[in-house]
Amino acid sequence: EKWKARIPRAQDAKPFSDLKEEWNDFEEKAELLIRYGVKACSFxxxxxxxxxxxxxxxSGCFLFGTATTPEEAKVFEERGMDAVILQGIEAGGHRGSFLPVKGEPALGLMALIPQAKDALNIPVIAAGGIFDRRGVQAARCLGADGVQVGTPFLLCEESSASPAYQKAIAESKGADTRLTTLFSGKQARGIVNQFMKTYEADEGNTLPYPLHNTLTKPMRGHAAQSGDAEYMSLWAGQSAAKLEGPTDVRTVLDRLCES
Ligand SMILES: Cc1cc2nc3c(=O)[nH]c(=O)nc-3n(C[C@H](O)[C@H](O)[C@H](O)COP(=O)(O)O)c2cc1C
Known part of the structure; x- marks a missing residue:
């Protein structure tokens, strides 16, 4: 009730579902992947x-799991994944963390890649803050077998990111992003905006995911429709400041591959 009163438009939110309900159609989704012969699936x-x-x-599907610590990477390997995505603290969007840790559930790729690489026998893919050839080379140097890139694609003409979201990324500076639980109840990296500033002191007091996500959904939907970047989730990684739009997927890939 406290959050309902504070989050704009939370009164219009749908009734809460819990994680168990969110899993209801999980097996159905897996069956669809098998039926249509999907070749790769990432968890x-x-x-x-x-x-x-x-x-x-x-069924021949290549499986990836997202890990934020060497320990999470190891349990993905034990669960039979074909490769593990190592999500560094630099990465945009939600953190894939799922095991308890003593310290922060977020390592920089510089520390994470070699630790996970040495502990695993399957390929590791580095994700977070990579936007050009230099990042790819650095990740490979540390032991990564590949990289995963997210944020640079948001400024592509092929992306469905809203113009206000794209503008916020294009105009962002070096340290404009941070981790927040305020939009969904789960840690995610995005560009700081008014909503994040207003409730900064309440980081850690949010409802658990996905309940908090349900409460902020009408606010985020309305902000996206009206082009108001201050009340939408501006998910972006630490590469955001180096990105310029508009661009396209070919150009982003060329920058990653150029020698
Ligand atoms: C807007 C956005 C949405 C994302 N959605 C997902 C998702 O649904 N599933 C997932 O595994 N990773 C998701 N990611 C994480 C990316 O797959 C990737 O690991 C991350 O973007 C890499 O870091 P970078 O953004 O700094 O390039 C998302 C990232 C962003 C920026």
């Missing part, structure tokens, strides 16, 4: 059930 926020992972693998 985040935790492990898929053992049986589901086995079924998908048998």
């Amino acid at each position: 985040t926020f935790g492990l898929p059930p053992e049986e589901t992972a086995e079924k998908l693998k048998k």
Whole structure:
């Protein structure tokens, strides 16, 4: 009730569902991947059930899991994943963390890649803050077998990111992003805006994911429609400041591959 009173438009939010309900159609989704012969599937926020992972693998689907610590990477390997995505603290969007930690659930890629690489026997893919060839080379130097890139694609003409969101990324400076739980109840990296500033002191007092996400949905939807960047989630990684738009997917890929 406290958050409902503070978050704009939260009164219009749908009734709460819990994580269990969110999982209702999980097996159905897995069956669709098998039926349509999907060749790759990536998991985040935790492990898929053992049986589901086995079924998908048998169907020829290449499986990825998102890990934020060497320990999470190891349990993904043990669950039969074909490769692990190492999500560094630099990465935009939600954190895939799912195991308890003593310290922060967020390592920089510089520390994470070699630790995970040495502990695993499957390929590791580095994700977070990479936007050009230099990042790819650095990740490979540290032991990564590949990279995953998200934020640079948001400024592409092929992206469905709203103009206000794209403008916020294009105009952002070096340290304009931070981790927040204020939009969904789960840590995610985005460009700081008015909503994040207003409730900064309440980081950590949010409802758990996905409940908080449900409460902010009408506010985020309205902000997206009206082009108001101050009340939408501006998910972006630490590469945001180096990005210029408009661009396209070919150009982003060329920058990553150029020698
Ligand atoms: C807007 C946005 C949405 C994302 N959505 C997902 C998602 O649904 N599933 C997922 O596994 N990762 C998601 N990611 C994370 C990316 O797959 C990738 O790991 C990350 O963007 C890499 O860091 P970078 O943004 O600094 O390039 C998202 C990232 C962004 C920026």
